[in-house]
Amino acid sequence: MVTLWWIYRRKKEEKSTWQGKLIIIILIFLLLWRVVPCVLHEVGNFGREEDAAETLVANLEKAEQIAKEDEEKRKIEEEQRKVEEEKRRIEEEKRRAEEEQKRLEEQRRAEEEQKRLEEQKKREEEQRKLAEQLAKKRAAEAEEKKKAEQAKAQSTPAVNYSVDRDCSDFSRQGEATSFMKASIAAGFGDHRLDRDGDGIACDD
Incomplete structure (x- = not known):
């Protein structure tokens, strides 16, 4: 300035x-x-x-x-x-x-x-129950059979097969035949009841 x-x-x-x-x-x-x-x-x-x-x-x-x-x-x-x-x-x-x-x-x-x-x-x-029932049944049957056999044995008189018999000792042919078969089974022979050998006693 x-x-x-x-x-x-x-x-x-x-x-x-x-x-x-x-x-x-x-x-x-x-x-x-x-x-x-x-x-x-x-x-x-x-x-x-x-x-x-x-x-x-x-x-x-x-x-x-x-x-x-x-x-x-x-x-x-x-x-x-x-x-x-x-x-x-x-x-x-x-x-x-x-x-x-x-x-x-x-x-x-x-x-x-x-x-x-x-x-x-x-x-x-x-x-098991069936087996027991069957066993009981068989036992009962055996018991009944035993009783029947005992009853039969008691009711049937004892027969001496050692005594010789002939057809005049029996009243019927059937009775003679039964005795003959029982005697043969017991070992005492047929007592000459079946002479023709046809298995029937006293038929001749």
Whole structure:
């Protein structure tokens, strides 16, 4: 400002002003020498700030993308875990069903075996009862037969086959034939009652 005022006074007095102009030029150069680096520095800083902002935005976007990927991965792992748990649950239910079926099968076999043993025991008991009844029946028949033989022996008089007999000792032909057969069976011969040898006594 002082230089401009001085130039103005010199020009008004019609004096030479080249010294003032030179001073102004020097001052302009000095100003440029001080201002331009600052401007360039600020411009460089502005570019770097823009780069830093872009880098920050890129890093934020990358971090957000990574977070989304981690969230997706976590969800996928959670789904896989649920699937695995469901698979294990189904396998456990299947195993329990197989064990229950096996237990029921063993129980059915045990019941069938018990039923078979009971039926076998029942058949054996029936066979034993039948055998006892048959034995009792046979014993009763043998007892009856023995009693009948005893009764017959008691009712039938004792015959002495050693005494010689002839047809005049019998009232009927049949009685003579029975005596002859009994005598032959006892070993005493036919007492000459069957002279023609036809097995009938006193028929001649």
